Amino acid sequence: MPSDVESAMESLILVFHRYASEEGGYYTVSRDKLKQLMKTELPSYLQAQKDPAVIDKMMKDLDASGGGQINFEQFFCLIAGFSISCEKAYQMKLKKTKKK
Amino acid sequence: MPSDVESAMESLILVFHRYASEEGGYYTVSRDKLKQLMKTELPSYLQAQKDPAVIDKMMKDLDASGGGQINFEQFFCLIAGFSISCEKAYQMKLKKTKKK
Numbered sequence: 099m100p101s102d103v104e105s106a107m108e109s110l111i112l113v114f115h116r117y118a119s120e121e122g123g124y125y126t127v128s129r130d131k132l133k134q135l136m137k138t139e140l141p142s143y144l145q146a147q148k149d150p151a152v153i154d155k156m157m158k159d160l161d162a163s164g165g166g167q168i169n170f171e172q173f174f175c176l177i178a179g180f181s182i183s184c185e186k187a188y189q190m191k192l193k194k195t196k197k198k
Numbered sequence: 199m200p201s202d203v204e205s206a207m208e209s210l211i212l213v214f215h216r217y218a219s220e221e222g223g224y225y226t227v228s229r230d231k232l233k234q235l236m237k238t239e240l241p242s243y244l245q246a247q248k249d250p251a252v253i254d255k256m257m258k259d260l261d262a263s264g265g266g267q268i269n270f271e272q273f274f275c276l277i278a279g280f281s282i283s284c285e286k287a288y289q290m291k292l293k294k295t296k297k298k
Binding site: 101102103104105106107108109110111112113114115120123125138139140141170171174175177178180181182184185188189192193 | 201202203204205206207208209210211212213214215220223225238239240241270271274275277278280281282284285288289292293
């Protein structure tokens with residue numbers, strides 16, 4: 099049985115490849131597919147955004163080459179940003195429960 | 199129900215905190231706890247390593263301050279490295295199955 103970390107890593111790889119397409123041997127996610135991914139995988143984040151251009155800004159931050167596609171490494175940076183923010187929120191929750 | 203990405207992020211946060219201890223309001227994982235984490239969460243990687251100092255080298259790479267502790271962001275960099283290698287292996291597997 100895979101460990102929690104192995105399952106989490108596998109899950110992130112499979113989600114990326116659910117939205118990725120292959121061209122010239124490279125697997126990447128387009129802007130439109132990133133929008134679909136975000137709607138399905140991180141709906142609460144997307145709904146909380148007032149800025150309709152949030153996906154375009156995300157792509158701009160992630161897609162260094164400007165080709166309109168992101169690879170797995172760039173996708174993982176996106177997930178890292180969300181995870182680090184969530185972990186900070188989790189820490190605050192821990193500190194609150196400790197004060198009680 | 200959480201999405202696959204939400205579950206994976208939550209899982210990585212909970213695993214980190216399973217091994218982390220709190221000091222001065224900061225949650226970090228020590229070298230010894232990192233070794234335990236690796237043994238439980240990524241056993242096949244650890245067993246494949248010939249170098250007994252692999253954990254010390256990992257700490258050196260991750261622990262920029264040299265305080266012998268890693269925070270969640272540094273832990274996430276470790277997971278990123280493994281995930282990116284695994285995804286490359288996954289891509290090769292996909293390409294092989296396509297050639298058949």
